[in-house]
Amino acid sequence: MIDAVGNVQRVLLLGGTSEIGLAVLRELAGGRPVHAVLAGRPGPRLDAAGSGLRAAGHDVTVLPFDAEDPASHPQVLERAFADGDVDVAVVAFGVLGDQERAWQDHEAAVRLTQVNFTASVSVGVELARHLSAQGRGGIIALSSVAGQRPRRSNFVYGATKAGMDDFYTGLREALRPAGVSVLVARPGFVRTRMTEGLPAAPLAVDQDAVARVVVRAWRAHRDVVYAPAVLRLVMVVLRSLPSPLFRRLPV
Amino acid sequence: MTALAGWGRTAPSVAVVRAAGEDDQLAEAVAGAPVRGVIARGLGRSYGDPAQNGGGAVLDMTSRSRVLSVDVPSGRVLVEAGASLDHLMQHLLPLGLMVPVSPGTRQVTVGGAVAADIHGKNHHAAGSFCDHVESLDLLTADGVVRSVSRESDPQLFWATAGGMGLTGLVLRVLLRMSHVESAHYVVDTERARDLDDLMARLEADDHRYPHSVAWIDCLARGSALGRSVITRGRSARVAELPRSLQRAPLVFRPSTRLTVPDVCPPRLLNGLTVRAFNELWFRKAPRRVRRDVQGLGQFFHPLDAVEDWNRIYGPRGFLQYQFVVPFGEEQALRDVVRRLSDAGTASFLAVLKRFGTGNPGPLSFPAPGWTLALDIPVGGGLGELLDDLDRSVLDAGGRLYLAKDSRATARTVHAMYPRVAEFRAVRDRVDPHRHFRSDLARRLDL
Ligand SMILES: Cc1cc2nc3c(=O)[nH]c(=O)nc-3n(C[C@H](O)[C@H](O)[C@H](O)COP(=O)(O)OP(=O)(O)OC[C@H]3O[C@@H](n4cnc5c(N)ncnc54)[C@H](O)[C@@H]3O)c2cc1C
Numbered sequence: 001m002i003d004a005v006g007n008v009q010r011v012l013l014l015g016g017t018s019e020i021g022l023a024v025l026r027e028l029a030g031g032r033p034v035h036a037v038l039a040g041r042p043g044p045r046l047d048a049a050g051s052g053l054r055a056a057g058h059d060v061t062v063l064p065f066d067a068e069d070p071a072s073h074p075q076v077l078e079r080a081f082a083d084g085d086v087d088v089a090v091v092a093f094g095v096l097g098d099q100e101r102a103w104q105d106h107e108a109a110v111r112l113t114q115v116n117f118t119a120s121v122s123v124g125v126e127l128a129r130h131l132s133a134q135g136r137g138g139i140i141a142l143s144s145v146a147g148q149r150p151r152r153s154n155f156v157y158g159a160t161k162a163g164m165d166d167f168y169t170g171l172r173e174a175l176r177p178a179g180v181s182v183l184v185a186r187p188g189f190v191r192t193r194m195t196e197g198l199p200a201a202p203l204a205v206d207q208d209a210v211a212r213v214v215v216r217a218w219r220a221h222r223d224v225v226y227a228p229a230v231l232r233l234v235m236v237v238l239r240s241l242p243s244p245l246f247r248r249l250p251v
Numbered sequence: 252m253t254a255l256a257g258w259g260r261t262a263p264s265v266a267v268v269r270a271a272g273e274d275d276q277l278a279e280a281v282a283g284a285p286v287r288g289v290i291a292r293g294l295g296r297s298y299g300d301p302a303q304n305g306g307g308a309v310l311d312m313t314s315r316s317r318v319l320s321v322d323v324p325s326g327r328v329l330v331e332a333g334a335s336l337d338h339l340m341q342h343l344l345p346l347g348l349m350v351p352v353s354p355g356t357r358q359v360t361v362g363g364a365v366a367a368d369i370h371g372k373n374h375h376a377a378g379s380f381c382d383h384v385e386s387l388d389l390l391t392a393d394g395v396v397r398s399v400s401r402e403s404d405p406q407l408f409w410a411t412a413g414g415m416g417l418t419g420l421v422l423r424v425l426l427r428m429s430h431v432e433s434a435h436y437v438v439d440t441e442r443a444r445d446l447d448d449l450m451a452r453l454e455a456d457d458h459r460y461p462h463s464v465a466w467i468d469c470l471a472r473g474s475a476l477g478r479s480v481i482t483r484g485r486s487a488r489v490a491e492l493p494r495s496l497q498r499a500p501l502v503f504r505p506s507t508r509l510t511v512p513d514v515c516p517p518r519l520l521n522g523l524t525v526r527a528f529n530e531l532w533f534r535k536a537p538r539r540v541r542r543d544v545q546g547l548g549q550f551f552h553p554l555d556a557v558e559d560w561n562r563i564y565g566p567r568g569f570l571q572y573q574f575v576v577p578f579g580e581e582q583a584l585r586d587v588v589r590r591l592s593d594a595g596t597a598s599f600l601a602v603l604k605r606f607g608t609g610n611p612g613p614l615s616f617p618a619p620g621w622t623l624a625l626d627i628p629v630g631g632g633l634g635e636l637l638d639d640l641d642r643s644v645l646d647a648g649g650r651l652y653l654a655k656d657s658r659a660t661a662r663t664v665h666a667m668y669p670r671v672a673e674f675r676a677v678r679d680r681v682d683p684h685r686h687f688r689s690d691l692a693r694r695l696d697l
Contacts, residue, residue, distance in 0.1 A: 003694060004261035004299060004570045004657035005634035031635055032660065085305075085693060133287070135252075135305030136264035136690070179254055179265030179305060220567070 002136065006219035007032055008087040012080050014065065014123055016040025017049050019192040020142055021092025023211035026056070028088060028218075033057045037080050039065035040093070067093045067119035068111070077126040085134050088218070089127050091120060091141045091168070094161075096194050102156035109156060116160030121167050128171060132178040139175075139182045140218060141168035145226065148186065148235045152247070172223060185214045186235075187227040203228055255303040258296050258561050259657055260568035261629060264305030264690055268292075270314045271333065274396060277420060280310060281686055282394035288688030291416045293360030294335060297367065298571045299657025300690035301415045307688060310420065312362050318342055319423065326428040327385065332362030332421040337505070337555075339428075340547070344503045348428035349486070351383040353551045355602075357505070362421040367654035368413035368615040370622075372462040372551070375607035379617050381412035382610055383427045390420040392682035405611070410677035413615035415653055417687045417697060418678055431486045433500035436462070436550040438484035440540045442533075446477025446585055450621070453481065453605050461485045462550075467601040468529045469592050469625060476592055477585075479603070480536040487544055496544070505548045510558040529600065564628045570657045572637060573624035575606055575617065576649035583647035584621050587640050591625065594636050601625035613670035613677075614697075616652045624655065634658060653691065661696035671697070 002008055008028050013021045016038030025036055036053050040046045042064045050060045061083070065076050080086065094116045101108040120141070131137040146154055147161030165184055172182035187210045189201035210227040217225035226232040238246065256263035267285075271277055281289055287307030294313060295302055303309060312333035319329040323346050330339065336350050337357035343349070352364070352371045359369065365387065370379045377383075386400035389411060401408045411418045439460070443449035449465055457463045460483035467479040489500045554560060561569070572591075576583045588601070602624045609618040627633060641663050644650065650667035651659055665671050675697070678687075691697070 002262055003634075004259055004568065005629055005637070007634055007658060007660075009694070031638065133306050134264075135266050135287075135307070136262075137305075177252060177265070179252075179263060 002087045002138070008034055010035040010037065010084055010086050012037040012039065012086045012089040014039050014089065014091050015067075015093030016062065016065070017045040018092035018094075018142070019194075020187065020190055020207045020210055021090050022049055022053075023207040024090050024092070024140060024142075024214055025053070027208075027211040027215040028090075029058065033059065035059040035061070035084070037061045037063060037086070039063040039076055039080060041066060065093075067115045070114075070119060070122040073119070073122045074126050077123065077130060081130045086130070086137055088138050088140060089131070091123060091127075091139060091164075093119065094142070094194075096154075096157055099154045099157060112156055113160050116157070117163040117167075120164035124167055124171055128175055128180070131180040132175060135179045137180055138218065139168065139171070139180070140214060141165075141182060141184050143168065143184050143186045145186050145188045145231055145235055149239050149246070169224075181218075181221065183214070183218050183222060184224045185210075185217070185227060186224065186231070187214075188231045203231060203234070253309075255292070255295070255309060256568070257299045257302065257657065259298040259570045259629075260561055260564070261570060261657055262300055262690070264300070264303050266304045266307050266309045268309045268311055271310050271312045271420075272314075274390070274422060277310065277390055277422070278394040278396070280308065281390055281392060281420060284308060284392075284686040288686055290687060290689040291332075291362055291366070291420050293333065293363030293366075294358050296356060296359045296363065297654045299655070300694060301366075301653065301692075302363075303690050304688055305690055312360060312420070315422070316360075321346065321348070323348065326430055328426050328428050329423060330361055330426060331423055332360060332365070332387075334361050335359065336361070336364065340503055341505075343428060344431070344434050344547075345501050347430055347432065347501060349431040349547075351377060351427065351429045352380045355552060356555055357548075357552050358555065361424050361426065362416075365412060365421050365424060366414060366416045367652075368610070368612050368617075369654065370606070370617045372464045372604065374617055375457055375463065375605050376461040377429075378607065378610060379412075379615060381409075381612060381615065384412070385425040385427060387411065387421050387425065388423040389418065390422055392419065392684065392686040396422060406677045407681060409610070409612045410614070410674050412610065412612035413653070414612075414674065414678070415614065415691060415697070416689065417692055418681055419687065429486075431501075432489045433487045433492055433496070434503040434547045435487040435492055435496060435500065436484040436545050436547065437487045437491055438482055438540075438543045438545045438550060440480065440482050440537055440543065442536055442538050443477070443479045443481060445475060446479075446588060449477055449479045449481065449603065450581060450584075453603075457483070457605055459483075463604065465603045467588070467603055467623075468533050469588070469601045470529050470595070471533075472592055477588055478533065480533065482550075484545070484550060491542075492544060503547055505552075505555065564626075567629045569626055569628045570633075571624055571626050571655040572640070573622065573652040573655040574640075574644045574649050575620045575622040575652075576644060576647040577618065577620040580620065580647035580649065583643050583649070584623065587623065587643055590636070590640065594632075596627045596630075596633065596636070613674040614653065614668055616650065616654070618650070620649065622652075624652075653695075656691075656695075659695070661694065664695045
């Protein structure tokens, strides 16, 4: 149950190895032990995520979850909700891919789209069903500023995030009468394994900073949050720039 | 589909709300409860989540509010559980009958009063609400209405007293009212300069008054920590009333003067406004007044003069922290008051009272000791602070009041109520498939 001061009891992390997702989960827990359900690709990284949380005093359930196999999603979510209400589901899986391959290599493009977009919609529909049945609970969807204005350097990734961002923004409205909240979180460049080796963009932050901003927004019942917060203004400016100018920006 | 929250306006959930119909309709609703169960709701004056049931059904009991029979000489009244105490007072005071236990607001139902086994300023003298209940009609999960008394089924009776609606629907209550000569109270007021002074004064002469309570200014610091105003009194006899009131001593016509609009700015209440209010309030209180005659409303329910005052806390809502620690644990009480005051959590006033002996209800809150209650707006860091205070309360052998709680953990509450297993055993007997469920029950694993 989410309580009066925003404590949670059970958190489902879809993308159980996501560094940002795990940081959000830890931040949601605050100082209290919670029940964490980690859904992710089985392997040493998922095991490590689980034992890390256990060592911090949390109860952990690990569920195998393959974003590329949407047909299996309803069953995974059925299991995630089987032992009790989920207070918050964090949709955190996603891949960055090789951006130059992503718009030229058919297979790479389809895979990126399936993981980042199709699978997000696939789990979103099931989350909506289970959470509505609870009459309460919430989703934190980890989108990205990359979806806010397509850039030459990563527009396929940006397009998938734009799609998932729109889906969860709409879902937020659809679920409002059911007592379910959706927070769309749009981090900028986050220094994680996913971005390792890439040159850090301006305003780069680490996952814990993102998690703090996101969870504060969630407790304040906000709809959308940028991390860091100043990106909201940056994006207002970037979105309104004419293409010839935007093209020349070093972002 | 309706979103419901408690009086603190925090953590809402959506449920199907149905107005309670006749007994047989209720029996159907209960026996055919949806997977996520049903729970009764009275006037929603609990602060947290006991009268809501996300994804399930909620039965609004307030449509059942008739007084079915009154026996003036014995004070026995048979009343439907959806009737408010306000309703009872307005109808029965003219007959010289007063509700035996009155909380800080009249806007609670008889069912809610049973389910929380509420207490009033007279706990040290009169016990809690269920101590005055002779029997009740309880609709259990099997759709059967049972007449339950402490003789017929003591386990079920006491599990229902303070059981937060989880044993069944209370339909009717046979209540023993108190006899009074007037709707007025003779009140003595005095100030205490700090917490020790306050405790000493309460200990010294609480036994001389049936009603006693103290209001602490939680923002006073240092040597003034715990400065407070004590008001104690008893029901006024006709001869004690001023001439103007003697002609119709039992007239009780409360009026709501103010209401708070639905859109309140989030920062209306802050350290400054609250500090100013508390200062004014303390200075206004007389150093010592004896035998002041006050109306029932003024004495028991000063807050009822403002409707929907919970809105002043703004969109994030507020909570009430209420606990009791046993006598002998005064140090824990001092500690908690100091930490609350240090944290500067903007709170109007805290209420301190001495409880008398408790009753056999396994989840009934009152127990001999000091009980402190205060309202706090939800804000950053509050969760951690209260988790800390929970530990002190628990270490001191104390507990929280479920009707006020909206954030404790199951582990903490189970440790505070060691007889929770006994409660569950009774509940499992009458409701093995958990037809009765609430958000509180899920949060606290009851
Ligand atoms: C300003 C204020 C002052 C207060 N002062 C005090 C005080 O001094 N002392 C005190 O003890 N409490 C006090 N309270 C708390 C209040 O008395 C309790 O929370 C009470 O239970 C509220 O009754 P309600 O009708 O609003 O019930 P609700 O809040 O609607 O429900 C409370 C519980 O009762 C159950 N319930 C309601 N009706 C039935 C029924 N017919 N059958 C079975 N279960 C039922 C619900 O399921 C729920 O678990 C105060 C509250 C406020 C807002």
